[in-house]
Amino acid sequence: MDSNKQPTAMKKTTNFLLSLYHNQYLRFVLFGLLLACLPQLAKMKLIKTGVVTTMAQILIYAIAALGLNLLLGYSGLISLGTAGFMGLGAYVAAYFYGDLQLSFWIALLAAVAIPTLIGTLVGLTSLRISGFYLAIATLCVSEILLKTFQQATDLTGGTSGKNISYPVIFDIAFKRDTMYLLLVVALVLVMMLTWNLVNGQFGRAMHAMRGSEVAAQAMGVSLLKYRLLVFAIATAYAGLSGALYVFFVKGTYPTTWVLNLSLNILAAVVIGGVRSIYGTVLGVFVVWGVSDLFLNNIPFFRQNPQISFIVNGVLIILVVMFYPNGLGKLPSDLKAGLSRLLGGRKKPGIPNKEER
Amino acid sequence: MQNNEITRDSLLSTETYVLRIENLSMHFGGLKAVDDLSFHVNRNEIFGLIGPNGAGKTTVFNCITQFYTPTRGNVFFTTDASRLQKGGDPSRQETLNLVGIPVHKIISLGLVRTFQNVEVIKELSLIDNVLIGGHIDFKANVFEQALKLPRARREEKAMREKALEALDFFDIADRKDMLAGGQPYGVLKKVELARTLLCKPKLVIMDEPAAGLNDSETDGLTQNIRKIRDAYNCSILLVEHDMGLVMNVCDRICAISFGRFLACDVPEKIRTNKIVQEAYLGEEE
Numbered sequence: 001m002d003s004n005k006q007p008t009a010m011k012k013t014t015n016f017l018l019s020l021y022h023n024q025y026l027r028f029v030l031f032g033l034l035l036a037c038l039p040q041l042a043k044m045k046l047i048k049t050g051v052v053t054t055m056a057q058i059l060i061y062a063i064a065a066l067g068l069n070l071l072l073g074y075s076g077l078i079s080l081g082t083a084g085f086m087g088l089g090a091y092v093a094a095y096f097y098g099d100l101q102l103s104f105w106i107a108l109l110a111a112v113a114i115p116t117l118i119g120t121l122v123g124l125t126s127l128r129i130s131g132f133y134l135a136i137a138t139l140c141v142s143e144i145l146l147k148t149f150q151q152a153t154d155l156t157g158g159t160s161g162k163n164i165s166y167p168v169i170f171d172i173a174f175k176r177d178t179m180y181l182l183l184v185v186a187l188v189l190v191m192m193l194t195w196n197l198v199n200g201q202f203g204r205a206m207h208a209m210r211g212s213e214v215a216a217q218a219m220g221v222s223l224l225k226y227r228l229l230v231f232a233i234a235t236a237y238a239g240l241s242g243a244l245y246v247f248f249v250k251g252t253y254p255t256t257w258v259l260n261l262s263l264n265i266l267a268a269v270v271i272g273g274v275r276s277i278y279g280t281v282l283g284v285f286v287v288w289g290v291s292d293l294f295l296n297n298i299p300f301f302r303q304n305p306q307i308s309f310i311v312n313g314v315l316i317i318l319v320v321m322f323y324p325n326g327l328g329k330l331p332s333d334l335k336a337g338l339s340r341l342l343g344g345r346k347k348p349g350i351p352n353k354e355e356r
Numbered sequence: 357m358q359n360n361e362i363t364r365d366s367l368l369s370t371e372t373y374v375l376r377i378e379n380l381s382m383h384f385g386g387l388k389a390v391d392d393l394s395f396h397v398n399r400n401e402i403f404g405l406i407g408p409n410g411a412g413k414t415t416v417f418n419c420i421t422q423f424y425t426p427t428r429g430n431v432f433f434t435t436d437a438s439r440l441q442k443g444g445d446p447s448r449q450e451t452l453n454l455v456g457i458p459v460h461k462i463i464s465l466g467l468v469r470t471f472q473n474v475e476v477i478k479e480l481s482l483i484d485n486v487l488i489g490g491h492i493d494f495k496a497n498v499f500e501q502a503l504k505l506p507r508a509r510r511e512e513k514a515m516r517e518k519a520l521e522a523l524d525f526f527d528i529a530d531r532k533d534m535l536a537g538g539q540p541y542g543v544l545k546k547v548e549l550a551r552t553l554l555c556k557p558k559l560v561i562m563d564e565p566a567a568g569l570n571d572s573e574t575d576g577l578t579q580n581i582r583k584i585r586d587a588y589n590c591s592i593l594l595v596e597h598d599m600g601l602v603m604n605v606c607d608r609i610c611a612i613s614f615g616r617f618l619a620c621d622v623p624e625k626i627r628t629n630k631i632v633q634e635a636y637l638g639e640e641e
């Protein structure tokens with residue numbers, strides 16, 4: 001009797017463990033926990049404090065990049081206005097929290113809502129025409145916003161920028177390390193939301209649109225509605241990203257929100273691979289992390305900081321040339337390569353869909 | 357002129373047709389792709405549209421599904437009143453003119469189509485591809501989906517079951533989680549058909565369903581087309597070059613050439629029709 005029961009119990013446990021292993025949310029949480037360890041490591045003097053700052057920056061930009069990834073990866077539309085909308089989020093958060101003395105949550109909400117609203121208006125006017133018109137339109141909006149940041153001195157502090165303090169949330173005064181943890185939580189939540197979106201009706205509609213606009217319409221997908229939706233989501237992410245930036249850096253200057261930032265985020269999305277959540281984060285890491293975390297440890301690059309930008313650029317070109325699917329494909333490619341090496345020839349079966 | 361003013365009630369009906377095309381014309385500049393074409397598809401009928409290459413068959417399809425707005429003519433479609441307004445009586449039939457209705461609204465009326473080159477998404481699993489066909493039945497908004505609120509979960513679960521049923525209908529349920537990319541063409545064709553079933557169609561329009569299939573797959577298709585009609589109690593309008601299939605499966609056939617009506621009759625009569633033979637089958641003699 002017992003011998004009969006044991007295998008089923010074993011099987012149950014293994015099944016349970018397998019389902020845990022395949023649980024995407026658990027993976028996101030684990031990913032977050034790993035990231036959350038960094039400040040502790042810095043405290044133990046295992047890594048430099050600067051690493052935490054760089055990582056924080058990466059977490060912030062990754063949120064905006066995830067938004068752009070949705071837009072680019074599914075609708076094929078390109079926005080060059082990410083920086084502008086991020087900046088708008090940053091200034092709105094700073095104004096609501098610093099000047100108006102409103103609570104952190106209200107400031108955060110406003111910093112997401114206002115860019116989304118403006119983004120939707122821009123989308124309404126420019127999304128009817130497909131192609132690169134959106135890129136131009138968003139570039140213009142971004143530049144207008146940038147000029148506003150510089151000129152509307154009463155609201156934005158002009159070129160000298162705006163400074164706020166670390167936020168107080170639920171009566172807890174946040175410090176640098178706790179802010180970092182907040183960033184981790186925010187990124188993990190955004191990754192989960194993105195995952196849910198991509199794997200639901202919304203994601204399927206976007207896939208259908210990308211595959212064939214004609215077929216998508218025949219299935220009842222309204223092109224304008226979904227283009228607008230995904231564009232609004234991208235701007236919402238950008239706004240959130242900007243708000244988190246301002247709370248972590250404790251200030252914002254117009255010079256941050258220039259075209260260069262938008263292009264870097266676009267590069268991160270391309271490097272990471274469109275339609276890949278982890279890939280996007282990895283792409284942001286490559287764009288911002290590699291030079292700061294690795295190259296600057298080498299004396300030559302420390303003395304010639306400009307060169308590290310060149311190395312970064314070359315790296316981007318190499319990835320795009322030789323790994324055009326993006327780094328997000330890396331794990332599955334490695335797995336396939338390994339099994340080919342170890343198990344000889346793989347049966348020419350049909351690839352299974354990744355766990356859902 | 358377009359006859360958009362026709363009120364629904366005036367056509368309210370005991371009509372036996374599900375689709376009636378009336379003096380349809382579609383001109384591209386000087387080219388008359390469809391010229392004054394009229395025919396109708398009865399309820400529960402499998403109807404074939406044939407014609408030599410370039411006869412304007414696909415253009416007719418595009419005019420029916422409103423990808424093109426016809427230059428002239430009307431496309432009347434009879435469907436359940438419940439699809440036209442909330443709380444309508446599902447057993448009551450109403451007729452409306454499709455001309456001018458936005459293309460993405462057509463499917464919600466119960467009119468769904470497949471494409472000449474299968475339009476499936478390679479990166480999605482078969483079941484996800486089928487689920488695209490249920491797009492209009494999702495009521496949960498983006499927020500509910502992002503947060504996986506109860507309604508979004510419930511709808512997803514119910515739709516998944518439906519999609520599985522549809523896959524099972526074509527005996528490919530065992531492949532549900534496989535990616536569409538890399539599947540044989542015959543399977544993809546089935547996925548496309550399964551997708552049309554998710555909206556509980558009144559009329560399924562098939563654009564060359566047998567193209568690219570081998571003989572045994574075509575035989576299977578013949579059975580499947582009948583099976584769809586019987587199980588879903590709907591009509592089927594198909595364009596096809598495979599004369600064997602058309603003659604075998606269709607209740608009635610309409611032949612066109614250069615956008616003009618030639619003949620419309622049962623397969624046996626079409627086969628022996630002199631005009632049709634001249635225009636279409638004539639080469640064989």
